[in-house]
Amino acid sequence: MKSWLRLHRYALMVTLRRLAAQPFSSLANLLVMALALALPLLGAAILVSAQPVARQLSVTPEVTVYLATTAPAGTADAIAQRIRDDHAAQVQAVRVVPRDEALAQLRNDPTWDQALAVLPNNPLPDAVVATLTEGEHLAQRAGQLAETWQKWEHVDLVQLDSDWVQRLEAILRFARVGLIFLAACVAAVVLAAVFNTVRMQAMLQREEIAVARLVGATESFVRRPFLYLGALSGVLAALIAIAAAAAALTPLNNALLGLARSYGADFSLRLPGLPILAVAIVGTGILGALAARWSVTRSTRF
Structure with missing residues (x-):
């Protein structure tokens, strides 16, 4: 040694x-x-x-479902309930944003107030915002849900708010x-x-x-x-x-x-x-x- x-x-x-x-x-x-x-x-x-x-940033992405402006009254609540029933395990919370509430929020912003004042009626649609639960492959699950919801009746657009995170x-x-x-x-x-x-x-x-x-x-x-x-x-x-x-x-x-x-x-x-x-x-x-x-x-x- x-x-x-x-x-x-x-x-x-x-x-x-x-x-x-x-x-x-x-x-x-x-x-x-x-x-x-x-x-x-x-x-x-x-x-x-x-x-x-x-x-x-990517812990709880939100998926926003925008309805067609021609959708009957109460459609947003029905879609929100359908999301809760069909995807309870994947959705943490669901909230409805009525078009009148969205317009009121924009009018509170001085940068939008003058532009909205010249419009004859409310151009905004009703929206349903779903917050997803945490877990594995979150971005992939969010994309699959957005693709499914896009096919529902009276749905005009589904926006994945965490696209930039992906x-x-x-x-x-x-x-x-x-x-x-x-x-x-x-x-x-x-x-x-x-x-x-x-x-x-x-x-x-x-x-x-x-x-x-x-x-x-x-x-x-x-x-x-x-x-x-x-x-x-x-x-x-x-x-x-x-x-x-x-x-x-x-x-x-x-x-x-x-x-x-x-x-x-x-x-x-x-x-x-x-x-x-x-x-x-x-x-x-x-x-x-x-x-x-x-x-x-x-x-x-x-």
Whole structure:
């Protein structure tokens, strides 16, 4: 056990000496990987911050049923009762908005008062507003109910008030797929950067590796410092990327604060939680070690 620890400690010290021997090139490689890693981190910050807002907005969507203006009196009450009877499990509340009440509400708004004053009669229809119950696939259920109610007699239009929420959820799904693709591209950048770094180090240490083999050094002994170089480069790049992303969020949140306040909301961007960041650091380190092993296997065959 002591011998195993001594070998790994030696490999780590060799790696640190090699990094210190070329500080500028080492720092340049780390910055390239860190900037690439910062992009999916910022994308993840936007998704993590936007998802709670989308869930909060889409909790209880409303479906509004507009009746034809020629519908007989009492049709709105009959349709409201039919909704309660046929869809009791999916509807939380149903209310009727008479056309006269809707017109009175619009006339209370100064921006509509003058326009409505020139109309000879009330152009608004009766409406039935159904608030759906919470649960899974809420947007899908709302769309199915709207399609069913649209076919009822005396119904002119069924409007799903949460259509824009569905669009927001679709945008978030698209963003998640895009983020996965971006992460895959960044992984390729990390692989290429570590591969080239290890390859250059192997070429620089060519004579040293040849002498070590002559005196009986095993392949594991020769390759171990390069594996540490790849893993350490990945971990350091991930740490720098997290610091850079956190620093970038400060001006972004300052600019976003004014926009959020104009809508009466409290919204700010934040990085994913510590477990996710820890997984990102470890994963980048493993990715760097794999790239280093691939490179050193190909670059030390002499």
